[in-house]
Amino acid sequence: MNGADTAFVLVSAFFVMLMTPGLAFFYGGMVRVKSALNMLMMSFISLAVVSVLWVLFGYSLTFGPDTGGLIGNLDHAGLSGLSPDSLTERGGIPVLAFVLFQMMFAVLAPALMSGALADRVTFGAWAVFLALWVTLVYFPVAHWVWAEGGWLRELEVIDFAGGTAVHINAGVGALAAVLVVGKRIGFTKDPMRPHNLPLVVLGAALLWFGWFGFNAGSALAADGTAATMALNTQIATGAALAGWLAYERLRHGAFTTLGAASGAIAGLVAITPAGASVNAMGALVIGVVAGLVCSWAVGLKYKLGYDDSLDVVGVHLVGGLVGTLLVGFLAVDGVGGPVQFGKQALGAFSVLAFSFAVSWLLAKLVQATIGFRADPDDETAGVDQAFHAETAYDFTAVGGSAGRDPGGPPAAPGTAPRPSRATKVDA
């Protein structure tokens, strides 16, 4: 066992865990006040559901012995057959470290879709959809791309850390779900501004940080590949942030904070499949292109009329495609070229078609059985109150001045604003 590699992969797994709460904040700040908590919970619930499914059968279906290039078997269901002494086939690290690392990927992938469905789905139905999706879409696709015997891996499609398996997959899954669930009430009519942009930036920063674990950790070793990947992650992200801001300044007249946060995520998405196969200049190109193309692509929903609320399609699907396709040409060491590009396109569009079809069917199934869409009254009043019996902020306090001594007598007792009276509900 290699101690350095093991330590690196374990710490990377911890980094990737932080991405899901980071995503929760990134999305949570972008929705309106009335569904801020629901947005956080839609990501957070994935940490619960997928962690359980992963040990029950997820790891085994994804990385268990291959069946026809399509899916693993159930040899490792319940993590049976894996002990603390089991090492990965390459010999470097305990299998359990790899199980943990990949678990965090499986947690993050379905959570990415939640932003598209903001404000309007019942929480229980989302949890069910998430469990079905990760089982029938994510586990197979991750097997195709990364597992020994997976057909895209055998084809030598480059997807180092999951541009295809995670981002194209979740992006198109989100599109399918949105087409089933429908638009938010008031889409394009009511103002739907982000309620807390500092929270969005905080979320983007946590994602950026965690993404070093996601990308560099995928080397599964503390080596030159990990270093290349980490460096290229930073280069592409910075370039995409700049690209997005440049597009916005020219097109809309301002450098927006939301644009900066979005550009960073677009760059991170695009470099994810590609970063270990390109040099620094290649990473720069991927970043700039991702920033420009994604900032344009987020406007498509208005032209085409689908309500992808927080632009999961525009950022993750489009960004994933940018990285997955560009690496076909930009890969170094004589790999890049028309042949590799063809493989990349085949991989990307196979996943796109499979994920769209199965995600659409699963969303329809949930819609037809337990109902996916929230009641219109609940949606209008806010899903926070409807499904969580909470509101994110207390707006009852008004008045008061800050940091100035009024010079008058101290306020009489009982004149301070009282907290609003909470009504206890005994169910």
Added chain:
Amino acid sequence: MKLITAVIKPAQLDEVKEALRAFGVQGLTVTEAGGYGRQRGHTEVYRGAAYTVDLVPKKRVEVLVPDQDAGQLVDVVVEAARTGKIGDGKVWAVPVETAVRVRTGERGPDAL
């Protein structure tokens, strides 16, 4: 009695409160308000989607005063609320028929 109502910039609230206190006004009521005047609103852009924000946030300050103070107090509030820039708001006064202090039942100017 008169009711003086001032719709002002939120940032001027402290100035106005201070000026009223200095004048000897005992109490006031402040509410969050939104509105526009000749300046209209402004436009914000989120991922390329433009939102026209035409209700600008304001504070609405209400003070009940004896008739003889009303004229002077309007000037005091206007002075304190003024920044000289567009969107400073409006101040007006209307007659009030009656006022009662809830705790004691005092009526008219005694209730102020």
